[in-house]
Amino acid sequence: MNALSRYLQGASLGHKLSAAFAVMLLLAVGLGILGVHALGRFSAEIQRMYEKDLQGVSNARAVQFHYATMGRHLRQALLTADPSLQALASQQIEREHAQLQRELDQLHQRVFRDINRAHLAAFERDYATYRRNMTAVLQLARQGRLQEARAQASSPQFADMGDAVANAMEAVATTKEEGARLSLQKVQALAVDTKRWVWTILLLGGVFSTIFAWLITRSIGIPAVELRKAVERIAGGDLQHEVPHTAHPNDMGALARAVAVLQVAARELEDQRWVKASSAALSAELQSATSTQELAKVFFAFMAPLLGVGRAALYLHDEVHHRLRLLSGFANDGHDAPPGQIRLGEGLVGQCAASRAPILLADPPADYLRIGSALGSAAARSVSVIPLIRGARVLGVLEVASLDLPSPARHALLDAALAYACGQPGDHATRRAYPAAA
Known part of the structure; x- marks a missing residue:
């Protein structure tokens, strides 16, 4: 601190102002860098959450929707004896199956956790079995064997397989939603951490700026007071004391050297009078x-x-x-x-x-x-x-x-x-x- 104070006392006013500006610029740059870094992390986390979790949740829910719609069309096919209506229901089931498969393919690209990969594999395995069972039921219905088809569709084995398929996809969707929630918490924690860093930098910057401003004021005030006292001593007839700060290569040093010249002239006049x-x-x-x-x-x-x-x-x-x-x-x-x-x-x-x-x-x-x-x-x-x-x-x-x-x-x-x-x-x-x- 003493070394810095001595340096500032010897520095020119332009250097002092430049140093003060540099401190404020450094503080602003630090805050800017922190803000850019935080925004980059926010953007990366939000993008990752959107691509890997939110869109995955959307795909999983779409699979569930198409799966449930296939079940409704199956019931409609089993409730009617009209072959045309049964054919229409079968077409709708195939259409829903195609859409479900498309959503499932997209979901594959957005699954990165091992547990979700396991749930998705279980879904595909159980869905394939469920799909074969559904095809067999529809085949019985098209052959006019509605009672057998209804009995097979209402059997516990058919229902258990359907529940297994639904539960596997629900597990995928739930895990995805939990991942999105954790990502959101991470973003919130990052926001809190960034806010804490901003306040810390502002506080430290404020303290440092205050200290630096005090040092600059002191580096100007102390030499000015000492030089004023030297001028007062010269005016009072005390010509033997050395004028301070004449060695400083700044504005105050130039003023001190001018006072020293006046002191020498006054001393010469005093010597002549004596x-x-x-x-x-x-x-x-x-x-x-x-x-x-x-x-x-x-x-x-x-x-x-x-x-x-x-x-x-x-x-x-x-x-x-x-x-x-x-x-x-x-x-x-x-x-x-x-x-x-x-x-x-x-x-x-x-x-x-x-x-x-x-x-x-x-x-x-x-x-x-x-x-x-x-x-x-x-x-x-x-x-x-x-x-x-x-x-x-x-x-x-x-x-x-x-x-x-x-x-x-x-x-x-x-x-x-x-x-x-x-x-x-x-x-x-x-x-x-x-x-x-x-």
Whole structure:
């Protein structure tokens, strides 16, 4: 669920709508497939019931009807002494026998249960006997021996055979009707089962659709709320928090990246305001200094908290002796104090003065320089060696060590502060050091 939620948060609005449409389409297709399958089974069961049972029942009942009609015509032949009427009854009996045989042939094609095959075989066997008996009775009647014919037709043996024939066909018809009833029950059970499946799919589809809709709403709502809070923080002046969802390749990600651009612009404006305000305050502080020694102390006292200075040393250039002389320091302990004089080209400080270019060290070795207090010490993370230049002259070198890497805003402030200290605001060599510090 969390993975799906994260995926939806990163997906575009078009993909989310497409996914929702796909879910609804899948539900509709599932219901359609179920309906088509159920209709196919309904049709197959009804067709089978019609062809094998209902039509078989119709054939069996037709056989019974023709058999009963033959019995009536036999009685009519035995009740009259008129030879013409007897001949007519015999013709009708033959006609009914032909129709019975036709229905019987069709019934043979629709019998598929073993029990019905047995009943049908018994019917045909008993009917053949009954047919021979009936022919013998009619022969006696045509010979004028009506009393004998009537006696034979009313004998128990003749009646038992007739009942056996009727019972055999009744058994076939009853079995066929029972088969039709079972087929109907099967169709009804299939309908109930299909209805249950439809309700199950609708219920599950409704639950899944609700969950999916909630996830889509959540994937839109949560980033929107978080982005709104980020905008409110930026509007309130909090420019350090990262804007969320900028990595998302969707519409919300594009909006987040636009907000991040605004945050960067606001941060730059805030940095510029901070640099200008701090520079103006430093300029006012430096106005009170009456000597270079006092100027250095005021500079370090004011700038150290703003720049995060852990240790620092300020050297002035002795142009006569071509040396750098230590003017002042900041937070330097006694056993690791900077040297009082450095020749041009000696060490990083001397090389900085000789080359007139700043030198920046990021993450120097742990034993290179440590910044300490009364409670402990730690290795410096950055060391900046910056020349103080006025026109074509090198006035000195400033070395600053800090526990963190300098930011562009701190570089800009240091540039402005050194420009004021050198007496030419807005122009200093530290500007060339920005790319190396970034």
